[in-house]
Amino acid sequence: xxxxxxxxxxxxxxxxxxxxxxxxxxxxxxNQIDETVIQEAGEVLQRGGLVAFPTETxxxxxxxxxxxxxxxxxxxxxxxxxDNPLIVHIAEYxxxxxxxxxIPAETDILAMHFWPGPLxxxxxxxxxxxxxxxxxxxxxxxxxxxxxxxxxxxxxxxGFVSAPSANTSGxxxxxxxxxxxxxxxxxxxxxxxxxxxxxxxxSTILDMTVSPPxxxxxxxxxxxxxxxxxxxxxxxxxxxxxxxDKAPKAPGMKYRHYAPKAKLLIVEGDLREEVLAIRQLSYAxxxxxxxxxxxxTAETLPFYKYGSVKNIGTRENEKTIARSLYxxxxxxxxxxxxxxYSESFAVQGMGKAIxxxxxxxxxxxxxxxGAVVKQQKYRRITFVSGTDSARASxxxxxxxxxxxxxxxxxxxxxxxxxxxxxxxxxxxxxMKSAQMTLSDHVSRQFDExxxxxxxxxxxxxxxxKSKLLSEYGRGWNVYTLNEFVGDDTAxxxxxxxxxxxxxxxxxxxxxxxxxxxxxxxxxxxxxx
Ligand code: TXA
Ligand code: MG
Numbered sequence: 208x209x210x211x212x213x214x215x216x217x218x219x220x221x222x223x224x225x226x227x228x229x230x231x232x233x234x235x236x237x238n239q240i241d242e243t244v245i246q247e248a249g250e251v252l253q254r255g256g257l258v259a260f261p262t263e264t265x266x267x268x269x270x271x272x273x274x275x276x277x278x279x280x281x282x283x284x285x286x287x288x289x290d291n292p293l294i295v296h297i298a299e300y301x302x303x304x305x306x307x308x309x310i311p312a313e314t315d316i317l318a319m320h321f322w323p324g325p326l327x328x329x330x331x332x333x334x335x336x337x338x339x340x341x342x343x344x345x346x347x348x349x350x351x352x353x354x355x356x357x358x359x360x361x362x363x364x365x366g367f368v369s370a371p372s373a374n375t376s377g378x379x380x381x382x383x384x385x386x387x388x389x390x391x392x393x394x395x396x397x398x399x400x401x402x403x404x405x406x407x408x409x410s411t412i413l414d415m416t417v418s419p420p421x422x423x424x425x426x427x428x429x430x431x432x433x434x435x436x437x438x439x440x441x442x443x444x445x446x447x448x449x450x451x452d453k454a455p456k457a458p459g460m461k462y463r464h465y466a467p468k469a470k471l472l473i474v475e476g477d478l479r480e481e482v483l484a485i486r487q488l489s490y491a492x493x494x495x496x497x498x499x500x501x502x503x504t505a506e507t508l509p510f511y512k513y514g515s516v517k518n519i520g521t522r523e524n525e526k527t528i529a530r531s532l533y534x535x536x537x538x539x540x541x542x543x544x545x546x547x548y549s550e551s552f553a554v555q556g557m558g559k560a561i562x563x564x565x566x567x568x569x570x571x572x573x574x575x576x577g578a579v580v581k582q583q584k585y586r587r588i589t590f591v592s593g594t595d596s597a598r599a600s601x602x603x604x605x606x607x608x609x610x611x612x613x614x615x616x617x618x619x620x621x622x623x624x625x626x627x628x629x630x631x632x633x634x635x636x637x638m639k640s641a642q643m644t645l646s647d648h649v650s651r652q653f654d655e656x657x658x659x660x661x662x663x664x665x666x667x668x669x670x671x672k673s674k675l676l677s678e679y680g681r682g683w684n685v686y687t688l689n690e691f692v693g694d695d696t697a698x699x700x701x702x703x704x705x706x707x708x709x710x711x712x713x714x715x716x717x718x719x720x721x722x723x724x725x726x727x728x729x730x731x732x733x734x735x
Contacts, residue, residue, distance in 0.1 A: 231397045232388065237261070237355045244399070245356075249363025251396045252277075257284055259373040259387045260360050261401035262352040264325050264410050264426070265380040265533070266387045267296065267370030268395065269360065272306075278339035278369060284394040287376040291459045292342035293369040294327050294410075295349050298361040306349050306367065308333050311415050313437040320436060323353035325410040325427040340369050342458060350410055356401045371459075372409060373398075377466055378540075379533035379568070382407050386537060407530035408560050412457055413440065422446075423457035425560040427529070446563055460567075467536045469500060471547045471569040476576025478550070482510050483586070484579035485548045489514040490614040492546065500539045502549035504528070515542055525557045532561060536568060548574075584730055585684070586661040587616045591671050595621030595650035597634040597709070598667045598698060602688065602716050604643050609724040612731040620653035622671055627651060633701070637709045658683045665691055665723075667698055692722035 233244045248258045255277045258269045268285065270277035272295040282289045295306055300318055303310065307330035314328065332347035341347050352358065361368045372380035375390040384400035391398075411426030411433075419439040422430055425446065433440045445455040474481050474488075485501055490513055492499040499514035505521040517535045520527030539547055549565060552558045566573075588606065592599035599619035606617050630645035638645055653675075657664065664685040666672040672687050679685075689695050698715050701708035 227393045228396065230388070230392050230395055232384065232400055233397065234400045235356055237401050240355060240359050242359075245359045245363045248360055248397055248399055249365075252360070252364035252368060255280070256397070257281060257395040258360065259381075259384070259391060259395060259398040260357055260370075261354050261384070261399065261404055262296075262357045262370075263354045263405045264352070264408060265382055265404055265406075266373040266384065267352075267357070267368075268373035268387075268391065269296070269364070269368045269370045271364060272296075272340050272367035272369035273335060273337065273365075275337040275339035278337065281369065281371060284391055285371060285374070285376045287371065289339075290342045291371075292344050292346075292348060293340050293371050295336065295340065295347055296357065296361055296368045296370050297349060297351050297366060298323075298358045299366070300351070302366050303330075303349055305335055306333055306347050307331060309416075311418075311420075313420070314415060316436050317413070317433070318351070321428050321432075322351040323358065324351070325353075325406055326350065327410045327412045327424075329412065329414045329416060329423070331416060344458075346414075346416055348412060354401065354404075356399055360399065379467070379536040380409060382530070382533050386533070389537075403530075405530070406526075407533060408557075408564055411560070414456060417441075421456065423455065424460055425563050427557060427560065429556050429559065431556065466568055466570065467547065468540045469544045469547045471536075471549060471565075471572065473549050473551050473565060473569050473573045474576050474579070475551045475573050476580070478507070480576035480580050481550045482507050484574070484576035485550065486511060486513075486614060487579055487583055488548055488574075491612070494610065494612065497546065498542070498544045500542065500544040500547035502535060502547060504550060507550065514548075515539070515544055522552075525552065525561060528552065529557055529561055532564060582731070583613050584661070585615065585663040585727070587618075587657075587659060588663045588665065588727075589617075589653075589657050590619040590665050590667065590688070591653055591675065592619070592621055592667040593623055593671065594628075595619050595624055595652075596628060597631040597701065598712060598716065600630055600645050600648045600650070601634055601638060601713060602665070602667070602720055604638060604645055604648070605716055605720040606723065608643060609721070611724060612728045615727070619648075619651075620657055621650050622653055622674055624650045624652040631702075631709075633706050633709045636706060637713045641713070655679070663691075668700075688719050688723065692719055692726055694719055694722055 235244050251258050252271050255274050260269050270281045309331045327348050327350040329346050329348045336347045373387045374381050381387045382404045384398050387398050406427050411428040412424040414421040414423050419441050421441045423443050443456045445453050474484050489499045493513035501511050501514050501516045502519050503516050508518050519531045519535050552561050554562050590599035590602040603617050603619040627649045630648045635645050665688045675685050699712050701712045
């Protein structure tokens with residue numbers, strides 16, 4: 208076998224025979240570029256091969272932009288429809304004039320500010336650009352990346368490198384060399400591993416062939432940044448929202464690109480509602496034994512208890528969110544999650560690009576957080592007794608042992624609690640005999656904060672309910688436990704009596720709380 212290139216044939220998902228090749232992976236440090244590696248990669252491109260390389264946005268799958276067959280190889284490796292044009296990457300501004308004709312005057316100022324950088328501009332193509340590269344279009348998309356590895360490679364390849372994102376068509380764009388290898392190992396000649404990219408979402412695409420120029424894909428260069436320099440720019444209205452039946456102007460934007468394996472749903476509302484809704488949905492899934500994923504932020508992470516929860520970044524810096532989005536989507540593909548719930552993000556600045564990619568990944572599936580939240584009437588249940596030392600706390604602990612259809616914060620309060628006190632010892636002895644405990648309990652005074660729209664307040668005795676009503680008015684959900692569950696078995700007061708009295712009280716509480724559990728579950732709207 209020595210000296211012979213390893214060559215095997217196998218079938219891909221479409222039953223096409225594809226060529227298996229050895230993919231060389233070369234580490235490269237952008238701060239200290241190893242020229243021999245760049246020369247090797249440049250030669251591969253010059254010969255018409257494929258090299259994946261880092262750019263500041265996402266990893267690109269490089270090919271020689273002026274060789275028609277190189278473009279065909281690119282489409283085959285990605286499994287990408289060949290009507291989806293490639294972006295030509297250049298390293299010098301002068302190179303633009305070889306690729307494009309009728310370049311409008313504003314191009315200079317845009318290039319001065321944003322090149323090298325995450326802006327792609329579309330122009331009328333020159334004769335030099337093969338139709339293979341432009342997917343048959345008479346226009347060409349051109350970008351000058353800022354990553355030093357990308358620049359060095361472009362120069363080594365002769366100045367013109369076509370590069371789509373280096374993922375299999377239909378998967379999230381790669382932000383690390385490992386992502387590239389996951390998708391393209393064995394299908395391309397080489398991967399330059401320059402570590403994790405900086406931005407994490409693909410470049411902004413601006414169509415310069417129309418006036419005013421039109422954003423075909425939002426990215427890190429925002430409409431505000433463009434307008435500051437050249438005045439009005441328009442936005443392809445098909446980009447956000449699913450209402451439109453028109454095809455997007457960038458051919459690639461019509462494909463459901465960034466699709467994770469799981470069903471992704473974007474939960475929309477104000478942030479508080481989003482968190483409540485996702486908690487509700489993930490709790491329901493947990494009860495039914497369905498695996499869910501949650502796209503959360505540093506700020507909301509602690510609120511989620513069920514499912515595979517991933518921190519996508521901080522809301523204080525949307526760049527952190529952009530950088531992690533594709534990685535998080537890929538991670539979910541590795542897990543067996545069926546459904547992913549994502550919080551949503553403000554559609555401004557970089558948020559436009561984030562929401563555009565998220566909406567595409569979700570196939571525009573959205574859920575109104577408000578509507579979900581409305582389905583659950585109560586979220587907190589507070590039992591109220593005189594001193595919160597026995598009956599209320601026992602009822603709360605009994606209720607916590609039920610697996611309810613919805614999640615509640617259950618606790619207890621007293622109307623006259625002068626000092627926080629540990630639980631009554633006889634009450635605790637009875638609870639222990641039933642494998643429960645009040646050991647975490649400390650009696651606490653009821654106060655205004657316990658009154659919320661979503662709180663159900665259940666008094667142990669009628670007199671306690673009356674006191675609550677006279678003190679706080681009638682606007683709250685205040686009932687006696689007996690009244691709420693429709694069972695008037697009196698709850699005996701065991702205070703000062705022997706242990707058996709606590710036992711009897713416990714029996715009654717168990718009966719009433721079990722009715723309560725049934726009633727709470729019956730309040731849950733049956734989902735269709
Ligand atoms: O950040 C980026 O732009 C990355 C890195 C590698 O540079 N590249 C990238 O390429 O995202 P790709 O092929 O995944 O996406 C290119 C998008 C597609 O939606 C394509 O339809 C659009 O650009 N496009 C390319 N040429 C076009 C043209 N002449 N007119 C309109 N849209 C074009
Ligand atoms: Mg792509």
